[in-house]
């Protein structure tokens with residue numbers, strides 16, 4: 001029942017990191033699952049990865065682009081409302097939960113700072129990547145060339161059909177490069193947007209890794225909102241040791 005580790009981040013021995021799958025169960029409290037069941041899944045994961053369950057910080061994710069620096073008192077029992085978390089504190093696991101949206105795990109190898117980000121269409125369209133990187137720069141004095149990022153399984157262009165209104169919105173934001181027209185239907189690639197935003201903000205291409213797995217194609221393995229409607233959430237997790 002190992003989690004799927006990022007190959008890119010694996011080179012750093014001081015990190016606990018990776019992405020869960022359906023095997024590890026649903027980790028979200030807001031999806032009509034029993035609270036005891038969800039807590040039990042979190043406890044199992046903490047045993048598997050050897051961290052203190054109470055210290056894990058997750059988020060009430062709201063499809064906006066606020067990034068919060070972890071404060072004293074942030075803990076499992078009171079998740080902040082935001083879509084990104086950042087810290088240089090050790091033994092403080094950060095978690096992002098998804099079912100089709102992109103889970104991003106960041107690491108600055110110089111300042112030893114970590115972050116997690118939730119980016120769906122709204123996050124990609126509002127450039128949450130840039131807000132995250134500005135927090136690295138302004139709050140932790142990071143240099144962009146020291147930052148590594150791994151993006152876990154999410155809905156792929158193969159399965160992300162969008163309507164006219166999304167097409168027009170993307171076009172108005174100059175994101176048409178991420179749209180592909182096939183048989184009169186537009187398909188959107190969130191990964192293409194995130195990749196360009198990461199590069200535009202100064203990250204090195206060799207320090208960026210995308211999972212090739214699509215959550216809708218691989219619904220046996222991952223939770224997918226688009227495929228299943230009401231469903232659980234899997235996660236991306238990172239912790240400094």
Ligand SMILES: [Zn+2]
Nearest residue numbers: 158159214217
């Ligand atoms: Zn797909």
